[in-house]
Amino acid sequence: MRYLRRPCLRLIAVLLLTGGAAICGHVDIVVDQKGGGDYQTITAAIEALPMFAYQRTVIFIRNGVYEEKLRIDQNYVTLRGESRDSTIIRYSILRSAWDEQRDPIGPAVININGDDAVLDQMTIENTQPEIGPHAFTVFGTGTRTVITNCNILSKGGDTVSLWNYKEGMYYHANCYFAGAVDFVCPRGWCFIRDSQFYEVKPTAALWHAGHFDPEQKLVVVNSNFDGVEGFY
Numbered sequence: 133m134r135y136l137r138r139p140c141l142r143l144i145a146v147l148l149l150t151g152g153a154a155i156c157g158h159v160d161i162v163v164d165q166k167g168g169g170d171y172q173t174i175t176a177a178i179e180a181l182p183m184f185a186y187q188r189t190v191i192f193i194r195n196g197v198y199e200e201k202l203r204i205d206q207n208y209v210t211l212r213g214e215s216r217d218s219t220i221i222r223y224s225i226l227r228s229a230w231d232e233q234r235d236p237i238g239p240a241v242i243n244i245n246g247d248d249a250v251l252d253q254m255t256i257e258n259t260q261p262e263i264g265p266h267a268f269t270v271f272g273t274g275t276r277t278v279i280t281n282c283n284i285l286s287k288g289g290d291t292v293s294l295w296n297y298k299e300g301m302y303y304h305a306n307c308y309f310a311g312a313v314d315f316v317c318p319r320g321w322c323f324i325r326d327s328q329f330y331e332v333k334p335t336a337a338l339w340h341a342g343h344f345d346p347e348q349k350l351v352v353v354n355s356n357f358d359g360v361e362g363f364y
Contacts, residue, residue, distance in 0.1 A: 159212075160189045165196040174200050174211070174221065181206050193219050193254065201225065203237045207246045207274075213254030216281055222257040226288065227266035240268030240293070247275040257285040264312045264333050266290050279304045287332055291315035294322070297344050314339035324352045331359030 161177050162169030169192075171177040177191050188208040195218040202221070204211075213219025223241045230239040237243060241258050242251070249272070258269040267288025270279070273296050284292055284307060291311030294302050300320025307327040309316050313335035316324070322340070331337045337357060342348030357363075 158190055159192040161191045162194065163191060163198075164194040165198070166194075169194060174198055174202055178202060178204060178206075178209070181209065185209075188248075193221075195219050197222065199223060201237050201241060201243075203243045203245065204249055205245045208248045209246060210250040210252065211242075211254070212250075212252045216253050216283065217255060219254040220257065221254060222259050224259040224261075225267065226260050226262070227268060227290070238271055240271035242270045244270070244272035244274050244277055244294075249274055249276075250278045250280070251282055252279075253281045255283040255285065257283075258288065258291070260286075260288060263287045264289065264335075267311075268293050269311070270294070272296070275299045276301045278302075279307055281306050283308045284310070286311040286315065289313040289315060289335075290317055293317055295319045295341075297341055317341075318350055319348075320344075321348050322350045324350075325354050327352075327355045329355065329357045329359075331357070331363035334360055334362030334364075336364055 163171050163174050163177050165172055174193060181189055183206060185206050185208050188210060190210040190212060193213050195214045197220045200221060201223040221241060227239050241256055256269050258267045260267050265288050267286045269284050269286045269291045272294040275296055277294050289312040291309060294300055297319035302318050302322040304324040305326055310330040310332060312333040315337060317339040319341040329337050340350035
């Protein structure tokens with residue numbers, strides 16, 4: 133039982149630290165398309181960060197549609213939007229297209245390689261139009277990732293793919309997820325609460341890999357599932 137409690141306690145501690153940073157008023161960098169902040173693109177703000185960080189950096193993103201594909205390598209990065217429905221990060225990409233011609237950014241709209249990342253209060257969408265094929269919106273290999281108060285959208289599969297199968301610990305709250313087969317598919321430990329899931333294809337909504345450790349679980353509480361006829 134001690135082995136079970138230890139990762140759970142670590143996850144709770146991380147949520148208190150990273151989640152608190154996500155909702156407090158502290159801001160380090162402001163992104164504004166109209167030029168009223170420190171940078172006009174999210175990419176420029178991330179690229180300005182030092183590679184090795186020892187404290188959290190909060191990037192505040194003002195309302196707008198940001199047609200960007202992002203890669204976060206640094207630890208302790210928070211991306212926080214001005215409003216959930218009006219701060220929009222979007223990009224169109226199929227996983228198969230990326231596999232054929234790989235770029236260094238990654239296969240998703242937001243690609244998280246750093247630990248202790250937080251995404252808060254925004255809409256993130258993979259705008260490719262096909263229903264069904266793999267089309268990542270958020271992809272990650274970091275140890276801990278928190279997503280709160282977000283709309284995470286795709287018409288393809290694997291919308292949210294956080295895949296640190298050994299040490300991954302993920303927390304999602306008050307979110308709306310949409311996609312095709314296995315559109316929320318964590319590897320490791322994952323806790324989701326107060327969220328909505330919408331399946332755009334008559335396939336499975338959730339998938340979880342916990343083969344590395346029998347104590348790894350996906351837990352979903354106080355949440356709703358909806359979708360096209362025949363989804364499961």
